[in-house]
Amino acid sequence: MAIFNRYTRIGVAAAIGLAASATVTAYAQEKTPIKIGLMLPYKGVYAPLAVNIDQGFQIALEEYGNKSAGRPIEIIRADDELTPSVGVQKFNKFVQSDKVDLVAGVVGSNVGIAVSELADKNKMPMVFANAFADEITGKFCSPYIARTSFSANGFEYASGKYWASKGVKTAVTMGPDYSAGRAFIGGFKRGFEDNGGKVIEEIWTPFQKTKDYSAALTQASNSGAQIIYAFYAGAEAIQVVKQHADFGLRTKIPLIGDHWVYDEALWPALGDLALNAQHVATHYPGIPTEANQKFVKAYTAKYKQEPDVSAELGYDNGKAIMLTLEKLGGQMPEDRAKFISTMRDLTFDAPRGKIKFNAQNSALLEKVYVIEIVKGPDGKMQRKSLDQFPGAGDLPGCTKSF
Helix, strand or coil, X not given: CHHHHHHHHHHHHHHHHHHXXXXXXXXXXXXXXXXXXXXXXXXXXXHHHHHHHHHHHHHHHHCXXXXXXXXXXXXXXXXXXXXXXXXXXXHHHHHHHHCCCEEEECCCXXXXXXXXXXXXXXXXXXXXXXXXXXXXXXXXXXXXXXXXXXXXXXXXXXXXXXXXXXXXXXXXXEEECCHHHHHHHHHHHHHHHXXXXXXXXXXXXXXXXXXXXXXXXXXXXXXXXXXXXXXXXHHHHHHHHHHHHHCCCCCCCCEEEECCCCCHHHHHXXXXXXXXXXXXXXXXXCCCCHHHHHHHHHHHHHHCCCCCHHHHHHHHHHHHHHHHHHHCCCCCCCCCXXXXXXXXXXXXXXXXXXXXXXXXXXXCCCCEEEEEEEECCCCCEEEEEEEEECCCCCCXXXXXXX
């Protein structure tokens, strides 16, 4: 009996010790930061987009006090330079040296495609803020990849369909010759031609190398089309809009496109050249919803300017991540694919509208807005909503089951 009591006491003591150890370990985990690698092109042609995405991302995290279940959120930033090889290097550093829990951001689809395979190989959750190429949730789909923005086809097919429905019969397209340019313009062409329109010519300009668009604009002007439909962003968009005006084409062949061509961040450089321009957009500050008004108020208070589309996409990226962490109790699951599958089950009200995900982990567009840039009562430029329509679906191509 004495022997039994002795070993019982030893066993109880050991159990208490193990329990205490587990408690200490759990406590330590709770206080360990959740590390998010935020990869964006902070320099170069898309730097304005990167800055605004980062700022929107921060607004989302601040809604949660920059914590999840008591654990602080640590953001580790990296500049991918809009170059796939650099993106690969920075992703590997996130995984191997920084020991991040997940990776977010990415603007360029060229970078997005390159790091998609790495995310799958390393079983590292990758949550894209932009990177719209259809292949990312098609050919390169993975249980470790999600996209909180939308696919190129989801946005641009719907846009092509809309303009065809408004009596535009012919268009010439212009875009940068890289993965995102091809994806966006391809989506517009499919939607336009499936609904009775005809793209007369497709004009491609070397990405990050073109400074003079005179030859492309002359070709577009001579095409006989009713409109130029373009996808450009950042510094390239500024040059295209300015040179289009310099050539006297504003009344001859209007330059229509998506929100990046006439991004708010570009208005100081464009001046009155942006006035009366029409384009399609996934967000504008005047959307009359509680979720949007809350976001615009917080963003304007912090950064002293209204958010543009890129800021809203950054916010969506951060919000989806924080909602997912909340569902997981602030803990990254051992099987990190569960992080992405948990995100896929989310439905939430974002500034742009309701966000939900399809089976390939790509967020869908509830609404697309037709916008005209006008002068408000205060004399400052603002966006005026003319119409809206639902987004389209993603292209097929994902062969994995998850």
